[in-house]
Amino acid sequence: MATTIEAPEKLVGKPVRRREDPKLMTGSGNFLDDIRLPGMCYAAVLRSPVAHAKIRGINTSRAKAMPGVIGVFTGEDLADVNPLPCAWQAAGVDNNVATPRLLALGEVRQVGDPVAVVVAESVYQANDALEAIEVDFDELPAVVDSREAVKPGAPQLHENAPNNIVMHWTCGTDAETVDRALAEAEVRVSQSLYNQRLIPTAMEPRGSIGNYDPSTDEYTLWATSQAPHVHKLVVAAFVLGIPEQKIRVIAPDVGGGFGSKIFVYFDMPLVLWLSKQLGRPVKFFEDRTENYLHTTHGRDHHTDIEIGATKDGKITALKVSTLANLGAYLSTVAPGIPTTLYGRMVAGCYKIPNIHVDVKGVYTNTAMVDAYRGAGRPEATFVVERTCELVADATGIDPAEVRRRNFIQPEDFPYDTGLGMLPYDSGNYAPALDKALEHVGYTDLLQEQATRRANGSSKLLGIGLSSYVEVCGIAPSKWIGLSGEGWGAGLWESAEVRVYLTGKVSVTTGSLPHGQGHETTFAQLVSDQLGIPYDDIEIEHSDTKGTPFGFGSYGSRSLAVGGTAIYKSVQKVVEKAKLLAAHMLEAAPEDIVYENGKAWVKGSPDAVKTIQDIALQAHIAYDLPPGMEPGLEAVTYYDPPNCTFPFGTHVCVVELDRDTGQVEIVKYVAVDDVGNVINPMIVDGQLHGGIAQGIAQALYEGAVYADNGELVTATMNDYAIPKASMLPTYELDRTVTTTTVNPMGAKGAGEAGTIASTPAVANAVVDALSHLGVKHLDMPYTPERVWRAMHVQSATA
């Protein structure tokens, strides 16, 4: 056989071009709305136009008589179907759970709540028929602001949640001790912050197709999903009561998610239920306004902070009190975001002795809020990075120096923040800060700022720092599965590596791409470890049929957890290959060396068996060692021992137009430490996208609700997603502090950019205004808001 195959080039660490791109960039992708099944019909959903009302009656008779209409259903028809579950019930939630039904039953609680569904021969006919449904709403008062919702007398959303409070959760040092530390502090600052509500805005909205086959009693669900296995489990076992082996979930190409496609939505079980009722495949695909109204939102924290510090800038106490607006119902993992992923991370990369965090989750008549890129860590980083700036302002110490004086030191790792987070395993924060300051030319910028202020320049200059640490690679099951802490299930990941007779390889993984480049990165990893050419390796994902259970892609976990599962499966394959090679070479297994796809006996490198020789032998199987099974494959279920903790420093430089208040980013430097990098181009791409999204929060994005609960920013004409032309060039660099949590030393890079960049921009804008007496300004920094800050402060100065 072919023993002359050369060892493939090593690919880890190289910017291999994404193998996903030719398909996606030439319009050959297969997205949900591209799928047309024979006999398929189309569902359209009537959405509540009011934020809060009792439903007195629904008349569907006219709609049922419309051309092409196959069926019209309301909440009454689905009364015996379970509501969607809330999987992550953080401490204190258990008595207050209120989750959405597939269609509203008796009451609507947000604009966009699904009230009825029409199924028709065409999507046009279905939408025409929606206009013929008459609903008698008895309107109730609505509340959209979490600060208003918790006041006595506020409109109540759910009987089981008095004052609209979902949960009351605390972590860290007890409040009394922290109050004492604050009282004793030399310097005290307090500030209210609003981390505004964002709409995730994946390029592809959401949808699902259900197909029930009565001949086999099997259900197939196609969904825009970041977690098909989880959706299969939840839809089958928790909502519809279908035996789990009778349902298959397929995520076709998915056009972004940013977290919003992790969750179980009403339409997933609904299309399966409709398909069974009607005997035909049923497609539902939301439009952009439905996406904005009813797919989950992110952030929306009102936070009060109290800071104690010494005169030389050491932070001695931090008290954080947050109202987290969770919307009209609990989404799938909503309570976990402002608790485990926010409260337990507010120490950031600083050694702060007394921290108390108090979080109340709140129901309001708005879209559900759940994980959105960064999920809790952007909110935590915003709190602690604004804290550093406020301390710098109060003490007169340079903001970079304040950070340096408070950093957790390299010798402190593993470091326990005392907030109930797993210990940070590794970190070295000062070098990333120093590198970023050097790149940006910090000293010169400070000089330039002083000059401009002195000569009254028409462009105000601001410099903003953000040193961050985040938690990725979630998560050890024994931690994240704990009742009252996590989501009651593990967060391990699976991988199967199968080497075929011909030496080609299939890898299945429970994580999946919706833009990240799994197929490229994982193939690089397998190629290097196994010594099989990159092009001979296929990465399979996104279909639950015949693949091991996996938890999906979010929390920057795909490489650190899913990649490790692959790594370990490859190791198992190599072990078996070595046993078989030993047999083929008539040597003892312990004497076999395996490198670059070749096995030989130690000291005899001329007689080699390639992995292709070995794979052939493993499958034709006429001469296997005693007891060895045929085949060459391995499955791993990998449960990480800890999370990973990427970190870094970003520096943003802004110019503010004195006349208009417009903010322009003139320089952006990011130094990130994501550990070892498999594909630097993909990591840079993740950082670019992440930084863009974080800048977008600071400068452009913000969901606006009117007091009556109407979403004012319900289209992309009103909700500002920045175009490329509105964003700066990013200057990226890295430090590499490896982690031993996983064998690759990789930490995760999917969310780092978003987490770091928002406070960097915020700090820059406030810095530009600081000589006018501005201490803080809420986002987004629209021109008017900045102009008013300049104007008001100048007028009172």
Place this chain on the structure above:
Amino acid sequence: MFPNQFDYHRPESVEAAVSLLAADPDAKLLAGGHSLLPAMKLRLASPSTLVDLGGIGGLVGIDASGKITIGAMTTYAMLRDSRELSRVLPMLTEAADNVGDPAVQSRGTLGGALAHSDPAADFTAIFLALNGSVDVTGSQGSRTIAADDFFVDLFTTALQPEEIITSISFQAPAPGTGAAYEKFRHPASGYAVVGVAAAVGGGSGAPVDWARIAVTGATSKATRATNAELAIVGKNLDADSISAAAAVAGDGLEINGDHFASEDYRRHIVGVLTGRALTRAAASR
């Protein structure tokens, strides 16, 4: 995002298009479609008939040999890329490049923009500042409407229901004319939160003998900032006279406000952009 049912026609002459309009009072003309089609998809507009002007010859083209005449179906991209126009009246090519994004520029038409009279369109203000005119044809024949008579209200013009704009004309700028358009873009829509178009006559170093300054975005329709015009006419265009004109530009205008930009702020920006537009107009004389 699924419009109601409608009939679609693609006539080959203006006369045929006028007849189709006359035949159905709920018919709408389709030019570039960038305003109408999104409104139909949101079911904010539900015309029973669409009359597509794309099949009519002679509605596309730019003639700047004497008087500047632009066919109604000429796209922003054609304006943007016209060398002839950039020599004679560079404000038009620059402004076309400032509309929406390349996709919008490739579909959107000058005639469509004027006929729609979107309160935040760019070329409505430019048309007004340059004192343009439109030639229209309807069931009662053809006529010319001057810019000052054209915009009536929000989304409302002097066009009769059965009239179609066939071309837009501007006088070739007299020597010494300066013109510029300044825009404050909405970060989401790309429309003008405020736009100010300014045109001034008189020549370099001479006092301004006429001025037309028009505002869009801030008002329900493109509107002349007459106080700023009065303030600048007869003055030399210098920093002092420009800032004096800018200071009064928003006076007397009915200004809109919304969650992104309040009435007060827009009024302030009208002044800022008036100053900037006059400064650039002065430099272009």
